[in-house]
Amino acid sequence: MRSQPALLPRSTPAASGVSSRSIAALLDRLEAQSVELHSIMVVRHGHVVAEGWWAPYSAGRPHLLYSLTKSFTSVAVGLAIADGRLSLDDRVVDVLPDHVPADISEQGRRITVHHLLSMTAGHSTDSLAKAWQLEPDDLVKGFLRVPFSEPEGTRHTYDNATTFVLARMVERVTGRGLPELLDDRLFRPMGVDHAEWDRVASGAAFGFHGLHLTTEAVAAFGELLLRGGVWGDRRLVPRAWVELATRRHIETRQLEEDSPNPDFLCGYGYQSPCP
Structure with a gap:
């Protein structure tokens, strides 16, 4: 599948005032509760600070x-x-x-x-x-x-x-x-x-x-x-x-x-x- 140019700029969590540990804790909690994720994207102040996909889903897949x-x-x-x-x-x-x-x-x-x-x-x-x-x-x-x-x-x-x-x-x-x-x-x-x-x-x-x-x-x-x-x-x-x-x-x-x-x-x- 063709890739699309980025729509939003990227940043580290810390640079945007977000705790990396909190994001990791969220993912751990979702896994512990058997919540099936296809993707996750955290946006803060217009910047993507965390993103991920679970196979077979991917960044370019609608x-x-x-x-x-x-x-x-x-x-x-x-x-x-x-x-x-x-x-x-x-x-x-x-x-x-x-x-x-x-x-x-x-x-x-x-x-x-x-x-x-x-x-x-x-x-x-x-x-x-x-x-x-x-x-x-x-x-x-x-x-x-x-x-x-x-x-x-x-x-x-x-x-x-x-x-x-x-x-x-x-x-x-x-x-x-x-x-x-x-x-x-x-x-x-x-x-x-x-x-x-x-x-x-x-x-x-x-x-x-x-x-x-x-x-x-x-x-x-x-x-x-x-x-x-x-x-x-x-x-x-x-x-x-x-x-x-x-x-x-x-x-x-x-x-x-x-x-x-x-x-x-x-x-x-x-x-x-x-x-």
């Missing part, structure tokens, strides 16, 4: 990011809003009228970009499986057909289908595929040259899942957000969007099937848990 993909879709939404092509109050039925089911409910007609971003459309559980069952060839229409159990905007439910709908809305208003838009506006300006996407049968990127990036590209994305959307001397993402997307918009609840975890209770932003 990793499946699972739901971290959602944060990249959120950035695409922010770019469309900054360009004046989309707004938080835009409704799904207005942006994607050809995906509206004939029997849509009044609540379905009211679902906006804000509701999708904050996952507050009103479904009681993740609607993805049911939406695909209802409409195998049109997940947007299936999402709108799944019954809503709560008023929109009142309750957070982790709902993968919201991100899929957002991706399709971005594509409709920009006239570009989600991968192509992010390649042009985010990845290539950062120096990331091989973002890979899993896609549905129609060829559309999932949006909620399926992005593959190297460990360093993920670290660089985190650094981009810490810098308020600036990379080098270029502003790639509006600072206002970074602040809005990472702000708490709704309280979250402990997931019943998961053991008690404070991360589930920190609140939810726009397609991202709050830091």
